[in-house]
Amino acid sequence: MVERRGRVEGKVAIVTGAGSTPGPGIATGRGTAIVMASEGARVLVADIRPDRAEETRSIIEGEGGTAAVFVGDLTQAADCEAMVRTALEAFGTVDILVNNIAAAMPGSVVDTSEVDFDRVLDVSLRTTFLASKHAVPVMAAKRAGAIVNIGSIAAFRGGNYVGYAAAKGAIHAMTIDMAYSHGRQGIRVNAIAPGHLTTPMLLANEGQTPATELRQQMANAAGLLGTEGNGWDVGWAVAFLASDEARWITGVTLPVDSGIMSVTPLMMAPQLREIPPLGS
Template sequence: MHPTSAAPSSRPPWWRGPEPGRRLLGARAFVTGAGTQPGGGPIGIGEAIAVLFAAQGARVAVADIDRDRADATVGMVRDAGGDAVAVVGDLADPETNRRCVSEAAEGLGGIDTVVNSVAVTAGSGSPVDVDLDEWDRAMRLNLGAAVLTARHTIPHLRAAGGGAILNISSIAATRGHGSGAYAASKAALGGLTRDWAYLHGREGIRVNEILIGHAYSPMGDQGGPEVRARRRRAGLLPTEGLAWDVAWPAVFLCSAEAGWITGVELPVDAGTTSTAPYAVSLLNDRDPT
C-alpha cells in the first residue's frame, strides 16, 4: 500500500498517512545508488535515504552496481529495524535495469516509490578539453539510468494505484559550476521531473526533485578539508549539510504529507541559491569562522 492512501474516516480531516514516526509505512521503495561506500567515509545520499526510508516504515530495495556495497546498506537497514533487499547491476544498461527492477518488485511485493540517486561527477570542464568518454559516462549514468529506472518502475506504480518518484539533483544544475556533464545531466533531469509530473499526474504518480547543495557525502568529500570549508561557507547557515539533511526532505516528498505536491524542485542547500554570492561574502566577512 502506498503511503498516500487516504486516512481512515475515524481520523481528523487534516490527517495524512500512517502513524507519526512511521511516515512511509507500507511503502515499497526502489532506491538507486544506495550502496555503502567503502573506507569509512561520510554516508552517501542514496544510502542515507534507504536507511531513513526503512526506519520510517518502508520496505526498501537497495540498488547498486557493487554487491558488497548494496549488502552493507541492507545490513544498516536491518540494524535500524527495517526491511530491505539488495539488487545489483549497472542501471544504465537497459536489460540490467529491467532485471533489477523486476527483482526488486518481486522482493518487495511491488514498487510504489522510486528514488533516482545514482550519479557520478565525470565529464567536468570546458567543451574545448572535456574528455568525451567521461562526458558520455556521466550522461549515461546520471540521466540515462534515471530514464531507464522510470521506464521500468512506472508500470509497477500504476499497478499500485499511484506512487512517488523523487529525482536527486544538484544546485550545479542552476548556476555556473564548472562541472560540465554533471551540471548538464542534472539540469536535464530537472526538465524530465516536470515532464514526468505532467505525463503521469492523472495516474496518481507524483514526481519531484531535490537540488542538493554543498552537503558532506562521498561526492561532496572530494577536494579535502579546505574545499569542504569553502563549500560550507557558501550557504547562509553555520553548519555543513549531511546526507541525513537530504534524506529527511526525501521522506517528506515521498510521504502522504506531500500528497498534493508534484513537479517541484526543492533546494536543500542552506540557502545557497536564495542569496547573491556577494551577500554571502558579506556574511563571511562579518563572521570569518
Template structure:
C-alpha cells in the same frame, strides 16, 4: 529525525544505495536508511553490491526490511530486473528514488567525450531507464511516488559541464514525468542538494586541508551558516515520497541551506572571515 510508520506497507527502490568509500554518508545510503526507518521495505540497488550490503546491515540492525540488487542501471535489462525484483519480493513498487550520479570536473573545452558520455549515462540515463520500467508498474497498481536526486548544479555554474548538464536534464525530466503521469496517480519530484559533505565530494576533491577549507566556505556561504549532509537530502526525499506530500508534484526542491537565495557579494564578508588552510 525519522518518521516512524509514515511509510508502513510501502515498497521502495533506491538506486545508488551504497556509499562511495570515504568520510560522511552518501545520499543513496542515507535515503535508504531513512525510508526503512519510516517503515518502507527497500530494494538497495547498486553496481557495487558490497556497498549496498553495508547499507543493508545498518537497516537490518535497526529492525528494518531491505534487500540488495546488484546491477548496472545504465542497462535497460538490469533496470527492468531491479523493478521486477522489488515487485516480486515486496509485492509492489510504491517509491522510486533515482540517486545515481557522478561528478567529473571539467568545462566543455576540457571535458573528454568519454567523460561527457559517462556523466550523462550515470546521472541521467539511469533515472530514465529505471523510471521507464517502474512507471507502468506504479500505474497498474494505482500510483506511486518518484523522487529524483538532482543538484543545484542543474541551475548554477560549477565548472562541471557534464554533471551540470545531466542534473539540469534531471530537473526537466522530473517536471515532464510529473505532467505525463500525474493522472495515473504518480507524483514526481526532485531534490536539488547544495554543497553537501558526502563521500562522493571527497572522492572528487580528495581528503586534504584545502578540501576542509572549501567545506567551511561552503557552510559559510549558506543563509544558515551550517554544513549539509546526505541525511538532509534523505529526509527531504522521504517527505516527498510519503503521503504527507500527496499534493506536491513537479517540484524541484533545493536542499541547500539557502545558498541559491543569496549572491556572492552579500556573503563576501562572512567568507573572508573563514581562515585559510596553513601552508
C-alpha cells in the same frame, strides 16, 4: 491523539545508488535508504557494487528495518527491468522510486572529452530514465506512486562541470515532464536539488584539499546557515516528498541547500569574511 506512523509505513521503495563511496560521512543514497526504512518502508537497495549495497542493507537491518539488495549496472535497460522485478519478487510491489545515481567530472566544453561527457550523461541521466521507465508501469497499474529524482544546484549555478550540469538540468526538466505524463495515473514526480553537501563522494573527489579544511569551507560558504549539509538532509526531504504528506505536490524541485539558491555572491561576501570554527 493520532498514533505516530512512519512517513512511508508499509510502502516499498527502490533507492538507486544506495551504496556509498567509501569514506567518512553519509552518502545521499545510503542516507535516503536508511531514513526510508526507519520511516517504515521496505527498501530495495540497488547498486552496481555488491559490497556497498550489502553494507547499507546491514545498517538498515541492524536498526530493525527491512531491506533487500539488487546488484546491477543501471545504465543498462535489462538491469533496470531486473531491479523492478526483484522488488516485485521480494516485496510484492513498488510504491516509491528514488533516482540517486550520478557521476561528476570537472571540465568545460573545451576540455571535457566526448567519452567523459557521454559517460557522465549515461550514469547520471540514463539511469534515471531507465529506472523510471520500468518502475512507472507498476505504479500506473495501481494508480499510485511517487518518484523522487536527485538533481543538483549544479543545474542552476555554474561550476565547470559541464556534463554533470547538463545531466542535472535534464533531470529537473524530466521531472516536470514525468509529472505531466503520469499525474493522471496517480504518480507524483518531484526532484531535490542538493547544495554543497559534505558526503563521502565529495570528500573523495576533492582529495587535494585536506578534509578538515574542506569541511570548514563547506560549512562556511555552502549557504546561509553556516553549517554543513549531508546525506541525511536529502534523505529526510525525500521521505517527505515520497510520503502521502506530499499528496498534492508534484513537478517541483526542492532545494536542500542551506539557502544558497537564495543569495547572490555579493550578499554572501560579508559572511565569508568571518570563518567560524567547525561545529560552532
